[in-house]
Amino acid sequence: MTDLTTNTTAKAAEGEAGFGDYIALLKPRVMSLVVFTALVGLLVAPVQVDPMIAFTAILFIALGGGASGALNMWYDADIDAVMRRTARRPVPSGKVTAGEALSLGLWLSAISVAMLGLATNWLAAGILAFTIFFYAVVYTMWLKRATPQNIVIGGAAGAFPPMIGWAAATGTVSVEAVLMFALIFIWTPPHFWALALFMKSDYHEAKVPMLTVTHGRAETRRQILIYTFALVPVALGLGLTSVAGPVYLAAALVLNLIFLKGAVAIWRRAEAQAEADAYAVEKRFFRFSLYYLFLHFGALLADAGLRTWGLA
Amino acid sequence: MPITETHDLHKRRFGRNLGVALSLVGFAAIVFGLTVAKIREGASMEAFDHTPRVSITPPVETGQ
Numbered sequence: 001m002t003d004l005t006t007n008t009t010a011k012a013a014e015g016e017a018g019f020g021d022y023i024a025l026l027k028p029r030v031m032s033l034v035v036f037t038a039l040v041g042l043l044v045a046p047v048q049v050d051p052m053i054a055f056t057a058i059l060f061i062a063l064g065g066g067a068s069g070a071l072n073m074w075y076d077a078d079i080d081a082v083m084r085r086t087a088r089r090p091v092p093s094g095k096v097t098a099g100e101a102l103s104l105g106l107w108l109s110a111i112s113v114a115m116l117g118l119a120t121n122w123l124a125a126g127i128l129a130f131t132i133f134f135y136a137v138v139y140t141m142w143l144k145r146a147t148p149q150n151i152v153i154g155g156a157a158g159a160f161p162p163m164i165g166w167a168a169a170t171g172t173v174s175v176e177a178v179l180m181f182a183l184i185f186i187w188t189p190p191h192f193w194a195l196a197l198f199m200k201s202d203y204h205e206a207k208v209p210m211l212t213v214t215h216g217r218a219e220t221r222r223q224i225l226i227y228t229f230a231l232v233p234v235a236l237g238l239g240l241t242s243v244a245g246p247v248y249l250a251a252a253l254v255l256n257l258i259f260l261k262g263a264v265a266i267w268r269r270a271e272a273q274a275e276a277d278a279y280a281v282e283k284r285f286f287r288f289s290l291y292y293l294f295l296h297f298g299a300l301l302a303d304a305g306l307r308t309w310g311l312a
Numbered sequence: 313m314p315i316t317e318t319h320d321l322h323k324r325r326f327g328r329n330l331g332v333a334l335s336l337v338g339f340a341a342i343v344f345g346l347t348v349a350k351i352r353e354g355a356s357m358e359a360f361d362h363t364p365r366v367s368i369t370p371p372v373e374t375g376q
Contacts, residue, residue: 050352052345
């Protein structure tokens with residue numbers, strides 16, 4: 001007992017982990033996007049799912065996403081400690097040990113995959129397992145420190161949830177699911193690179209190759225434009241599938257026009273111009289990119305609602 | 313040390329322990345709810361009741 005008392009007193013002084021610190025390991029803000037897109041994928045599918053099964057599926061898809069966040073925080077603790085934005089995360093701040101983050105990540109991965117498989121089907125569980133592997137191993141361990149294309153390829157991990165939701169409902173992967181995946185996948189690079197343009201980040205000190213550092217800011221602006229152009233046919237193509245309707249088509253037309261206009265404005269700006277107005281255009285583009293994704297998936301949900309009520 | 317005595321450790325870890333307890337209760341509730349939902353989905357299944365099941369007996373030839 002004496003040992004324990006001595007130990008815990010010392011630990012309390014440096015700030016002991018509360019339940020919230022373990023929740024923080026799961027990256028709750030990222031989880032909210034996972035929950036929303038997975039829910040849309042599940043609800044727009046042409047199969048009625050029992051509400052309890054749907055709830056369980058979304059919960060464990062979110063938990064699987066959280067597990068990959070914990071594994072990311074375990075592996076990236078050294079980088080997180082260097083960067084101001086991430087230095088207060090549970091592992092670099094010393095509240096949670098790296099070992100605890102690793103074991104939480106592994107256990108939650110196993111539980112979420114097993115529970116999703118039991119609640120729905122093993123295809124959905126398999127895609128969830130692959131997503132966790134992709135984010136924790138392919139992105140975090142292999143790509144993040146190796147290539148400035150890390151954001152592009154890593155974006156796939158964030159793009160899988162609607163496909164998992166669809167697979168949970170239907171037991172298959174179809175063109176609708178692939179296009180929902182592609183929408184998030186191609187949206188990710190312009191979204192993050194816009195942020196990288198105005199966030200004078202310390203990625204450089206952490207030795208993480210970001211496009212703004214390795215290829216320059218002008219090239220980053222050009223890449224934002226290229227990916228935004230590539231995004232338009234995907235967004236409109238999804239509008240031609242069975243899950244979309246008039247609301248989605250109208251929303252996609254307007255949103256893509258605004259997004260393209262913003263990307264062209266970013267591409268045409270010189271760095272001095274951007275500095276002069278404190279990156280106003282880049283910040284507006286980044287903010288709009290959040291609405292862009294939310295409204296596309298919201299429109300899919302609205303069309304599904306119209307179909308359910310027999311209005312479309 | 314008697315188990316009833318509240319140690320400083322118990323006070324500090326109360327929030328964490330409560331979180332774990334609620335997570336476990338929530339998990340049990342989910343497994344229960346899921347079981348109910350799965351059984352409801354398979355509502356057409358028949359239990360073994362020691363009598364021949366009409367639905368699985370082959371149709372009787374009428375001999376015409």
